[in-house]
Amino acid sequence: MILDQLDHPIVQAPMAGGPSTPALAAAVSEAGGLGFVAAGYRSPEVMRDDIAEVRAATEAPFGVNLFVPGSPDVDEAALRAYVEELGPEAGEPRFDDDGWEQKLAFLRDEPVAVVSFTFGCPSPDIVASLRDAGSEVWATVTSPAEARIARDAGADALVLQGVEAGGHRGTFDDPPGGGEGLSALTLLRLVASEIDLPLVPTGGITDGPALAAVLAAGAAAAHLGSAFMLCPEASTNPAHRAALATEAPTALTRAFSGRLARGIENQFMRDHDAHAPRAYPHVNHATSPIRAAAREREDPDGFNLWAGQAHRLARPLPAAELVRELSAGALEALEQAAARQTR
Amino acid sequence: MILDQLDHPIVQAPMAGGPSTPALAAAVSEAGGLGFVAAGYRSPEVMRDDIAEVRAATEAPFGVNLFVPGSPDVDEAALRAYVEELGPEAGEPRFDDDGWEQKLAFLRDEPVAVVSFTFGCPSPDIVASLRDAGSEVWATVTSPAEARIARDAGADALVLQGVEAGGHRGTFDDPPGGGEGLSALTLLRLVASEIDLPLVPTGGITDGPALAAVLAAGAAAAHLGSAFMLCPEASTNPAHRAALATEAPTALTRAFSGRLARGIENQFMRDHDAHAPRAYPHVNHATSPIRAAAREREDPDGFNLWAGQAHRLARPLPAAELVRELSAGALEALEQAAARQTR
Numbered sequence: 001m002i003l004d005q006l007d008h009p010i011v012q013a014p015m016a017g018g019p020s021t022p023a024l025a026a027a028v029s030e031a032g033g034l035g036f037v038a039a040g041y042r043s044p045e046v047m048r049d050d051i052a053e054v055r056a057a058t059e060a061p062f063g064v065n066l067f068v069p070g071s072p073d074v075d076e077a078a079l080r081a082y083v084e085e086l087g088p089e090a091g092e093p094r095f096d097d098d099g100w101e102q103k104l105a106f107l108r109d110e111p112v113a114v115v116s117f118t119f120g121c122p123s124p125d126i127v128a129s130l131r132d133a134g135s136e137v138w139a140t141v142t143s144p145a146e147a148r149i150a151r152d153a154g155a156d157a158l159v160l161q162g163v164e165a166g167g168h169r170g171t172f173d174d175p176p177g178g179g180e181g182l183s184a185l186t187l188l189r190l191v192a193s194e195i196d197l198p199l200v201p202t203g204g205i206t207d208g209p210a211l212a213a214v215l216a217a218g219a220a221a222a223h224l225g226s227a228f229m230l231c232p233e234a235s236t237n238p239a240h241r242a243a244l245a246t247e248a249p250t251a252l253t254r255a256f257s258g259r260l261a262r263g264i265e266n267q268f269m270r271d272h273d274a275h276a277p278r279a280y281p282h283v284n285h286a287t288s289p290i291r292a293a294a295r296e297r298e299d300p301d302g303f304n305l306w307a308g309q310a311h312r313l314a315r316p317l318p319a320a321e322l323v324r325e326l327s328a329g330a331l332e333a334l335e336q337a338a339a340r341q342t343r
Numbered sequence: 344m345i346l347d348q349l350d351h352p353i354v355q356a357p358m359a360g361g362p363s364t365p366a367l368a369a370a371v372s373e374a375g376g377l378g379f380v381a382a383g384y385r386s387p388e389v390m391r392d393d394i395a396e397v398r399a400a401t402e403a404p405f406g407v408n409l410f411v412p413g414s415p416d417v418d419e420a421a422l423r424a425y426v427e428e429l430g431p432e433a434g435e436p437r438f439d440d441d442g443w444e445q446k447l448a449f450l451r452d453e454p455v456a457v458v459s460f461t462f463g464c465p466s467p468d469i470v471a472s473l474r475d476a477g478s479e480v481w482a483t484v485t486s487p488a489e490a491r492i493a494r495d496a497g498a499d500a501l502v503l504q505g506v507e508a509g510g511h512r513g514t515f516d517d518p519p520g521g522g523e524g525l526s527a528l529t530l531l532r533l534v535a536s537e538i539d540l541p542l543v544p545t546g547g548i549t550d551g552p553a554l555a556a557v558l559a560a561g562a563a564a565a566h567l568g569s570a571f572m573l574c575p576e577a578s579t580n581p582a583h584r585a586a587l588a589t590e591a592p593t594a595l596t597r598a599f600s601g602r603l604a605r606g607i608e609n610q611f612m613r614d615h616d617a618h619a620p621r622a623y624p625h626v627n628h629a630t631s632p633i634r635a636a637a638r639e640r641e642d643p644d645g646f647n648l649w650a651g652q653a654h655r656l657a658r659p660l661p662a663a664e665l666v667r668e669l670s671a672g673a674l675e676a677l678e679q680a681a682a683r684q685t686r
Contacts, residue, residue, distance in 0.1 A: 009684070144590060163506070164526045180592040183507045183526035185556055186547035186652040190590075193550075193656060204529035207536075213528055213556035216673075216680040247487060247533075249523040309529040313536060327684075330559075334681040337559040341352070341674045 002061050002113050002136055003157065003198050003220045007032025008327035010211070011159075012319070013202055013225035014065035014116070015167060016040030018240070018306065022050045024233040024319055026057035031320035034221070035060075040067040040118065044102035051112065061113030063138070066104075068120030069097035070174075074258075074279035082277055083286045091289045093282035108133045116140060116159060118170045119259075127154040138200070140170035143182060147191045155197065159223050160187045162203030166226050166250070166308035168261040174278055178252060178260055185217060192218045206313040208329015215330060216337070226308040227326065230316040239300040244311045256291065256304040258283025264311070267301035268294075345404050345456050345479055346500065346541050346563045350375025351670035353554070354502075355662070356545055356568035357408035357459070358510060359383030361583070361649065365393045367576040367662055369400035374663035377564070378403075383410040383461065384627075387445035394455065404456030406481070409447075411463030412440035413517075417601075417622035425620055426629045434632045436625035451476045459483060459502060461513045462602075470497040481543070483513035486525060490534045498540065502566050503530045505546030509569050509593070509651035511604040517621055521595060521603055528560060535561045549656040551672015558673060559680070569651040570669065573659040582641040587654045599634065599647040601626030607654070610644035611637075 003009070010033035014020055017040070025035030037054060039047040047064070054062050072095035083090050107115055108129055115130050116138035127137045131154070139150035140159040147158055149172070161170045162184025171179055182190070184203035192199060201214045202223035214222050229236045229244055236244070248264045255272040256263070259280035263269070268290075276283060294302025315322065346352070353376035357363055360383065368378030380397060382390040390407070397405050415438035426433050450458055451472055458473050459481035470480045474497070482493035483502040490501055492515070504513045505527025514522055525533070527546035535542060544557045545566035557565050572579045572587055579587070591607045598615040599606070602623035606612065611633075619626060637645025658665065 162526065163524075164529050177594075180594065180652065181506075181524075182652050183505060183528065183547055185526065185528050185553060186507050189547070189550055189553050189653055189656060192552070204526055204532070207532055209535070209560040210528060210532050212559035212680070215684065216555035216559040216676050217552040218676070251520075251523065309523065309525050310532055313532060331681065331684045333559050333561070334677055334684060337555070338674065338677040338681050341558065341670075341677060 001156065001198060002034060006034055006221065008323050009215060009221035010034070010323050010326055011200055011221050011223040012036050012228050013223045014038035014040070015225055015229070015306070016065070019229045019234040019236040021233060021235045022053035022057065024228060024231060025062050026054045027233050027319035028228070028323055029054070029060035029062045030058040031323040033323045034063060034114070036063045036065050036116070039064050039103060040098060044099040044106055047103055048106055063114030063116055064107060064112050065116045065118060066100070067098045068117050068122060069100050070119060070280060074282055075277055078277035079279045079282055082275055082283065085272065085275055086286060086290060089290045089293065090286045093279070093286040095282060107135065111135045114138055118168070120172045121146070121150045121153050121155070124153045142169060142171050142187065143180065144190050144194065146172055147195055151195050151197060157198040157200060157220070158191065158195070160184060160191055160199055160201040162187055162201060164204030164309040165202050166262050166311065167306040168257070168259055169252070174259050174280065176278065184214065188214060188217050188219060204308055204310045206308065206310040208326050209333040210310065211326055211330035212333035212337070216334060226311040226314050227322065228319060230314045231319045231322060233319050237295050237298065239298040240305050243300050243305050244307055244314055247312045250307050250309055250311070254278060254283065256284070256287050257281065261304070261306060262308065264305035264307045266305055268303065344499065344541060345377060349377055349564065351666050352558060352564035353377070353666050353669055354543055354564050354566040355379050355571050356566045357381035357383070358568055358572070358649070359408070362572045362577040362579040364576060364578045365396035365400070367571060367574060368405050369397045370576050370662035371571070371666055372397070372403035372405045373401040374666040376666045377457070378405045379459070380405065380407045382407050382446060383441060387442040387449055390446055391449055394453070406457030406459055407450060407455050408459045408461060410441045411460050411465060412443050413462060413623060417625055418620055421620035422622045422625055425618055425626065428615065428618055429629060429633060432633045432636065433629045436622070436629040438625060450478065454478045457481055461511070463515045464489070464493045464496050464498070467496045485512060485514050485530065486522065487533050487537065489515055490538055494538050494540060500541040500543060500563065501534065501538070503527060503534055503542055503544040505530055505544060507547030507652040508545050509605050509654065510649040511600065511602055512595070514603070517602050517623065519621065527557065531557060531560050531562060547651055547653045549651065549653040551669050552676040553653065554669055554673035555676035555680070559677060569654040569657050570665065571662060573657045574662045574665060576662050580638050580641065582643040583648050586643050586648045587650055587657055590655045593650050593652055593654070597621060597626065599627070599630050600624065604647070604649060605651065607648035607650045609648055611646065
């Protein structure tokens with residue numbers, strides 16, 4: 001397992017559509033963690049270029065994350081009403097599969113160390129084909145039931161996404177009420193009690209002591225998103241960076257994409273959350289020009305400020321330095337806690 | 344601090360209105376943890392009797408938890424409509440202050456080791472009066488903002504309630520949407536980053552590795568509720584015990600009490616959740632006879648099955664044995680994690 005070979009038990013969460021860059025992934029992997037190329041929303045060609053850029057920067061292993069396509073079928077009337085509410089700047093809502101087959105074909109031809117999946121679990125055949133090509137396959141799950149499906153499909157490791165995590169919930173089906181919303185620590189203990197695979201929790205793990213916590217609870221490594229969003233290697237928008245450094249509350253919303261995701265509360269969320277339908281990626285395409293314009297003018301009230309609940313603890317350090325500090329901080333926290341218990 | 348004197352970093356969460364008994368509190372304290380008398384919903388006289396019963400069983404320190412009274416003002420029309428929906432079995436909705444002044448007066452006269460508060464923070468005067476009487480004062484908080492209020496009121500320690508926790512959310516004001524719902528680990532790290540008080544997280548901590556996790560993240564001890572609900576010393580209803588042992592999902596609802604609380608999803612919740620107003624303790628009194636009748640017939644679909652998200656991990660052990668096993672399991676998990684990090 002790649003996880004056994006890392007110098008530091010730290011995986012950089014793929015952050016599609018914003019902060020992730022090949023430079024960030026390469027810096028984390030080169031420092032002895034595991035970087036990820038966020039291929040979601042990217043065309044197969046851009047994914048290929050991103051992978052080439054990471055390969056040019058480091059010989060260390062890294063991962064690629066893909067979105068599992070959902071269903072084109074949505075409540076068309078609710079979707080039309082929502083697009084109307086968004087106003088004349090809205091784009092055309094439409095379904096797409098995020099280049100699924102082309103991305104898989106590319107990854108079979110030119111395998112990377114790890115291929116991870118979000119929004120579902122690929123079939124056992126797809127998992128087997130990637131493993132045959134030489135990759136480990138990781139699945140993102142949010143419940144013990146999803147963890148069993150991923151195990152049965154042949155996954156090599158599970159990313160356990162807690163409700164604290166920023167960005168999209170990785171639920172397989174985006175249940176209407178959002179589902180139970182297990183925290184990362186709870187999900188870790190529930191899954192560890194029944195499934196014998198390496199577990200990589202994510203959500204709210206932003207400093208050394210939180211990393212120590214999940215390692216103590218049995219995690220093989222932690223998957224950190226918000227922690228890396230202020231790194232100079234990340235392409236996080238300046239307005240987004242400023243919001244992350246405050247204690248602004250986060251909330252779950254479908255307003256931006258039609259799928260539940262956690263971000264810092266802003267005016268766009270307050271205006272639209274109550275009316276946003278379950279319609280992904282349809283709504284994501286509809287809001288795309290609105291979000292792009294707000295990013296351009298650095299307006300924090302106009303686009304998605306994805307952030308985990310502990311975003312205020314993120315630090316603006318170069319990624320390699322951050323990886324080393326988080327790892328050292330975790331070890332110190334573990335040793336101190338063990339010493340207190342044995343006093 | 345009491346926390347420095349415990350043999351095991353384990354506090355038994357007060358579980359008002361059901362599982363808590365003097366026998367459970369005494370067993371936990373006698374074993375070297377800290378037991379709690381749950382004085383919420385109890386009359387001052389019954390609180391006094393419960394305290395006497397714990398004192399008769401152990402010389403070890405224990406705590407008493409009080410509910411801070413809220414406001415009698417509620418949306419009367421919504422409350423009336425809800426009571427009508429509940430049907431002819433419903434009781435009379437009414438406000439009360441849970442015997443606040445009498446309970447405080449008793450605790451000043453006959454102090455216990457710790458007095459903790461839920462649903463708000465008492466004034467600095469009240470905190471000072473209890474400390475003068477010889478008690479430590481702990482406040483339950485759910486956010487950094489509440490933690491600052493409690494620190495400024497003079498609290499000696501903070502119980503940090505994560506969104507995973509079973510039973511009532513300890514928010515000061517029961518915000519309409521429920522608030523951000525920080526997880527226990529996230530809340531712990533956010534508060535630890537700014538407040539220098541002993542921190543006692545609660546929510547989802549049901550086994551040794553989860554206890555290890557919060558200790559690694561800086562907790563002085565953990566506050567466990569669901570973990571103790573299957574103990575023979577607890578007065579948990581048989582139908583409640585059976586539900587806890589399954590992986591039935593939990594959800595937050597105001598259906599039972601008019602205040603947000605987490606329990607295992609059942610028919611009562613599904614029937615009434617969408618219409619329940621914010622009106623505590625009014626709704627609690629209205630549902631009281633319905634809940635009592637369902638408990639009597641051991642009908643899990645008719646009363647509140649309070650439970651934290653990790654309830655499936657609770658074990659039916661005597662409380663003293665459980666305290667020792669949790670503590671030993673935590674130490675083992677810390678040592679193993681530290682060894683893995685230094686390999």
